[in-house]
Amino acid sequence: MVAGMSSSTYPKAPRAGRTGRPRSAEADAAILEATRASLVELGWSKLTMGDVATRAGVAKTTLYRRWANKNELVVDAVAVLFDELELPDRGSLAADVEGVVLQFADLLGQPETKTALMGVVAESTTDEALRGRIRSAIVERQKRLVVEGRRRAQARGELPYEDDPRAAARNTDLIFDVVAGAVVHRTLVSAEPVDAEWARRFTALLVSGLSSLTA
Amino acid sequence: MVAGMSSSTYPKAPRAGRTGRPRSAEADAAILEATRASLVELGWSKLTMGDVATRAGVAKTTLYRRWANKNELVVDAVAVLFDELELPDRGSLAADVEGVVLQFADLLGQPETKTALMGVVAESTTDEALRGRIRSAIVERQKRLVVEGRRRAQARGELPYEDDPRAAARNTDLIFDVVAGAVVHRTLVSAEPVDAEWARRFTALLVSGLSSLTA
DNA sequence: TGGCTTTCGCTACGAGCCGTAGCGTAACTG
DNA sequence: CAGTTACGCTACGGCTCGTAGCGAAAGCCA
Missing domain, CATH: 1.10.10.60 (Homeodomain-like)
Structure with a gap:
């Protein structure tokens, strides 16, 4: 639990004034x-x-x-669950990837998480404000895991350093979408479990590419 | 348009008898x-x-x-859109991957597709029957694209042959989740466009692994 | 042709949920 | 103490759901 910044920021903020009975x-x-x-x-x-x-x-x-409606309420109800994600140093790039994949899979294994995540994403396709809320509350926060993992891998010499910060940001986005997308798709669309063996094989694919699958 | 097998198989089939006014x-x-x-x-x-x-x-x-309810109706309304996906031979594994990624991104770019897909997936997390319907109508059908792409790459010598059919099936599932998951996540969760440049960089990552990103 | 069967459009209905308004009361501030 | 805001409660109009019942239309088969 690092962030903890999930302060009570309602969509409907209480009146700016300071008097009166406070919200419970x-x-x-x-x-x-x-x-x-x-x-x-x-x-x-x-x-x-x-x-x-x-x-x-x-x-x-x-x-x-x-909260003004169901969507806003559910986003806030589920956002705190994502704060539990951590990225302890497991010694290697592959171990770090495997660890976060299994951790994310556990999170998506909870019924309220997967139901709420897909529900708000579906609504966000026709609600610009909700889309921004998801990005700031969930997407941007989780990207820190990718940034941290890359930084460690570079320090270990497992990945080359990236000088251009824009290119580095693009790569961070790409890796994030691949990792999170694969786990979400496996869990919710294909409806198959993300177990240790799948995490191992996915990591091998991510780190070394398609040709590594039969190695 | 290869499959075309999207015959009018309602959830609520008309009475088995053959007489009477046919459905319009x-x-x-x-x-x-x-x-x-x-x-x-x-x-x-x-x-x-x-x-x-x-x-x-x-x-x-x-x-x-x-149709008994909204979910069933929407699944049928959207399933036919996925029949348009094709995999023409573009000469190389990388070109084939890039092509199908852009094609899938175009499909998800249509508002009705993304809204419906996420909506039914959200409902399927608490509806076993709906989950099966999605798998058979969408997931299993699209996997043929991966099977075909791998077969071609093996024939070209770009990928090694896989003797164990169970291992081959596992790899097909893995690749499918990675490709489809990344595109869906990029488009719907991160809410960023899947353009030609992203497709090129994603393909490089998939084919060669993380170390290829800065090459 | 007539008889049988099923679907069609239409109307009506009870049930449930939405989101808001109004009221009296509770909690906190200066 | 007065002022301000949140609370629980009740009630309401409006909307959607999913079904039932009706007469008419559109097929099949003798």
């Missing part, structure tokens, strides 16, 4: 927890604001004081 | 077309059965005679 932090936590629980049981389309309110032991109006 | 083929086409149009304008969550019926010039009850 317990209600915040209860609502987000109830949202995750409801996602697990009901899935994306059958999740209702009324059900979340009931589970959280909170009035429905309290939800609407904080 | 024009209505079928109009409904599926209206579904795609509605996806573009309204997105996944705001698409309603009544709206689709109105657009198609058809009674709402006619929809429910064919």
Whole structure:
């Protein structure tokens, strides 16, 4: 847990003034927890604001004081789960890749994570604001894992240094999309498990390319 | 257009008997077309059965005679779009990969495709039957592109032959998840364009591995 | 041709959810 | 204490869902 910056930044910020009764932090936590629980049981389309309110032991109006709609609520409810991702130094580039792949797969193995992630992505295809929210809350944060992994590999001499910062950024984006995309596709579209053996074979492909598959 | 086997296999099959008024083929086409149009304008969550019926010039009850719910309808409406994917021989493994990546990116560039694909995937995380429907209608069909591409590359001497059929199948699945996953993630999650330059760099990474990125 | 079967468009309906308004009460500030 | 804001609760109009029932249309078969 490094970041922790998931402060209570609602879409609907409380009035700038400082007086009056403050919003209940317990209600915040209860609502987000109830949202995750409801996602697990009901899935994306059958999740209702009324059900979340009931589970959280909170009035429905309290939800609407904080979030304007279902999409905003679910993004916030799930974003904190991604904060758990870490990248401890496992000694080699391949070991680092394998480790983060398995870690990400565990995260996507949780029903609320995969349901919510795909749901908000689907909505974001017709909602520009939501797209930006996903990018800042999830995508940009996770890229740090790639940056860190490359930096270590370069220090070990496993990868060449990249002088042009723009090219380095492009490579970071590319690697991120390949790693995250493969795990997401394997887990959610192909609906096959990401186990240690798959992680090992994927890492070999990523590090050495197609010709390495039968080696 | 090779397959074409997207015959009118409704979830709700007409009564096995052969007598009586047949279902209107024009209505079928109009409904599926209206579904795609509605996806573009309204997105996944705001698409309603009544709206689709109105657009198609058809009674709402006619929809429910064919499809039990929104998920089934959308899967069928979008599945045919994937039939357009081809894999012409472009002379080399790299060229074949680049070609199919750009082709797949074009497909995902259509609003109805990305909205529908992510929407049904999200629903499939809590719907086993829908998951199977996606696998058979989309995943398994597209894998043929990978099989064909590998076969050609082996014939050219670009890739070694694989004796063990089980290992070959595992490699096919792996490559499929990496290619499709990267394109989907780049397009929908990172929300960045898949252009010719990205396709070229992705192909280099896939064929030769991480160390090739700065070459 | 007539009889049988199934689909069609149409209308109507109960049920459920959405998002908001209004009220009295609770909590915190100066 | 007065002022301000959040809270729980109730109620509401509006929309969508999925189904039922009707008469008419469109096929098949004797």
